[in-house]
Amino acid sequence: MIDSISKVLNELQAQSTLEKSRKINVPPEDRMLAITKETGELLNMILRLKNAKNMLEVGMSTGYSTIWCAEAISEQSGKIITIEQNPSKIKRAKENFQKAGIKDTITIKKGLAIQILTELNLQERYKNFFDFVLIDADKENVIEYFDLIFPMVSVGGVIVTDNMLYPKKFREDMKKFSDYLKENPKLRTITSPIGNGEEITIKLR
Ligand SMILES: C[S@@+](CC[C@H](N)C(=O)[O-])C[C@H]1O[C@@H](n2cnc3c(N)ncnc32)[C@H](O)[C@@H]1O
Known part of the structure; x- marks a missing residue:
């Protein structure tokens, strides 16, 4: 990993640890x-296993x-579209991307996820387009987000959803989400205990 990226990741990880432990x-x-x-x-x-772009x-x-x-x-000359309200x-993210030297890889869409996902979903160019998706915003709307995202994912594409197990206050919403996914024959999904619990979903067709 190049120094500028590992330096920013280490700084952010230290900040996150301090915040989570309430030391600051x-x-x-x-x-x-x-x-x-x-x-x-x-x-x-x-992303590396998939050569995602x-x-x-x-x-x-x-x-x-x-x-x-x-x-x-970035090693595949790929691009990331990311949503934040x-x-x-x-502002802080832009500074971090600049410092890490990866700002040209990332397009930030500012606004409400539901609105931006609806806009992207309506565009023909994004049909079956994304080979990797991370869902990590508010948890109440996770099923709606997934439904808007799924048609935009390519067959064989992977969707990871964070916070399946922790914090515990999200468990009920996330259990509903996981059960909802398991009913869908167009995908296969597992809940992994890595981190805060990651749902790893692959689009089969
Ligand atoms: C759990 S944090 C994301 C953490 C980030 N993925 C990371 O690991 O560094 C969730 C973020 O989603 C944003 N968010 C929450 N609800 C949103 C919404 N409805 N539309 C857009 N962004 C939202 C919050 O402002 C927050 O920054």
């Missing part, structure tokens, strides 16, 4: 709420997960 006091709206390092490694590994992320925050993914996808997090 950050207002709730500014918290990173980042994936774990192990989840970052998992996403990076899947087109990724969609829902819930960028300050860009920790995006950078883990950009590190892999919080302007101050977008």
Whole structure:
């Protein structure tokens, strides 16, 4: 991994650890709420195994997960579209992408996920387009997000959803989501205990 990327990932990971342990006091709206390092490694590994070129992320925050993914996808000259509603997090993410040297790989869509996903879903060019998707925004709407995303995923494409097991307050919503996925014959899905619990879903047809 090139130095500029590992340096930014290490800084963000340290910040995330401090925030999670409440060793520093950050207002709730500014918290990173980042994936774990192990989840970052998992996403990076899947992207590499797939030689993925087109990724969609829902819930960028300050860009920790995006950078883990950009590190892999940039080697394929791939691109990431990522969605975030919080302007101050977008500002911090842009600074992080600049420092990491991966800003040209990433397009940020600012706004509400439901609105942006609906707009993307209506465009013919995004039909069967993304070979990798990370869903990591608000958990209440995860089924709606998935339904908008699924037609935009290529056959063989992978969708990872964070927070399947932790924090516990999301368990009920995430269990409903997992049960919903298991009814769909067009996909196969498993819940992995890595990080905060990652649902790994592959589109079969
Ligand atoms: C769990 S954090 C994402 C963490 C990020 N994936 C990472 O690992 O660094 C969720 C993010 O989604 C954003 N978000 C929540 N609800 C959203 C919505 N309805 N539309 C757009 N962004 C949303 C929040 O502002 C927050 O930054």
